[in-house]
Amino acid sequence: MAQDKVTSVDVARLAGVSQSAVSRYFTPGSSVSKKTAEKVREAAKTLGYRPNILARSLITGRSRMIGLVVAYLENYFYPEALEKLSTALQAEGYHVLVFMASQTAGNIDDVLAEILDYQVDGIIMASAALSSELSTRCQAAGVPVVLFNRRQDDPSLTAIGSDNVAGARALADFLIAAGHERIAHIAGWEGASTQRDREAGFREGLAAAGRELYARELGNFEPETAREAARRMFDRPGRPDAVFVANDHMAFFVMDVLRFELGLSVPDDVSVVGFDDVPPAAWPAYSLTTVRQRANRMVEETVSALLELIENPGADAKQIALEAPLIVRKSARKPEGWAS
Missing domain, CATH: 3.40.50.2300 (Response regulator)
Structure with a gap:
């Protein structure tokens, strides 16, 4: 024969408290005394009771x-x-x-x-x-x-x-201050506000110094698309000497193409910067200059x-x-x- 389901009434009876006290104990944010909480906790443990979340939602509307x-x-x-x-x-x-x-x-x-x-x-x-x-x-x-x-x-x-506009503008200021002349951008998915704001901020920083983007490719926030963008951008004469990649995830793949496929030195031949500051950005293999999203x-x-x-x-x-x-x-x- 199946065992009857334990209810809050059973817990209240064993704990010697009211059913409403049991309900308050199992309701996040509700107030219950330390003594009552201990009684309810021990009774619930003894009986193997767990509150019915779905039933409670019907009562509370939450x-x-x-x-x-x-x-x-x-x-x-x-x-x-x-x-x-x-x-x-x-x-x-x-x-x-x-x-x-x-x-x-x-x-x-x-x-x-x-x-x-x-x-x-x-x-x-x-x-x-x-x-x-x-x-x-x-x-x-x-x-x-x-x-x-x-x-x-x-x-x-x-x-x-994050303030994507200000963060990307800081990257542009940094690259210009470092003496870069041919500054490029590998963009993310253009339907994302993060991409639009980052590119807008980066272009603002360039424009303030009388510059424009030297080259632009679309990476779509996708690894293989970012790789192809890097190949198109750098496997030709007059390549950029710096590139802002719209997020760190793409920047890692771009750096791999530059170093291991095209034989370029980062940063001696080309500087690479990203956005996000995800954990691998700090790894010695990448040591990526980037903007941190907190x-x-x-x-x-x-x-x-x-x-x-x-x-x-x-x-x-x-x-x-x-x-x-x-x-x-x-x-x-x-x-x-x-x-x-």
Whole structure:
């Protein structure tokens, strides 16, 4: 005969407390005395009790679930950021559902429609954009959305990211100060706000010094496409003497092509700079000069903004661009007098 399912009533009876006290103990953020908590914990352990999350969501109207959408995980930045986001949300009592989507708007719309079916309390879009139609649908469903490392020209959407424009401009200033004359750019996916902002900032820095891009190729944030871009750009006379690659992930593959296929020295023949400062950027094999995205701060701001929108649906949207510092290593020639 099957054993009867243990309920919160059973736990309350064994612990000698009220059922509401048991409910409060298992509700993140609720207040319960240390003595009561100990009684409930021991009774639940003895009986093998676990709360029914789905049943509670029907009562409270909260699923305690957050939908996390990511378009790709090849870039080292995103697995680390997603781990930090998941940990931070779990510490607040939320469960994270991760959904993969391609960069195409139609696919992302399909994924978001599926997420809404799960009755999530909020959505974080990482490395993915949101159509105006789905934005309207999320708002109608009372489900707040926060963009992580992306932004859109929609003041009603909260977006958390780095100051990509200022960071890329600092790279341009650095390369110009180092005496480079033929400065090029290998761009990422042009549908991404990160790419558009980084290129805009880089061009601004060049223009301020009376310069233009010497050459430009498209890498699409994809390893093989970045390799091909490097081959086209450098396997010819009059090659660039410096290149800004739109993210570190592509920059590693570009450096490999330059050094191991084309026999060029980095930085003696060509300086290479990137953006993100993912862990391999500090490896001696690359020692990449780059701009740092402060993942911890981005996660803190994202979780804080999302929880505020969940608790206060009428809260104003925020667009936060965090300072992104220049990290100088050995992949690029340094300006004269630059401190090591």
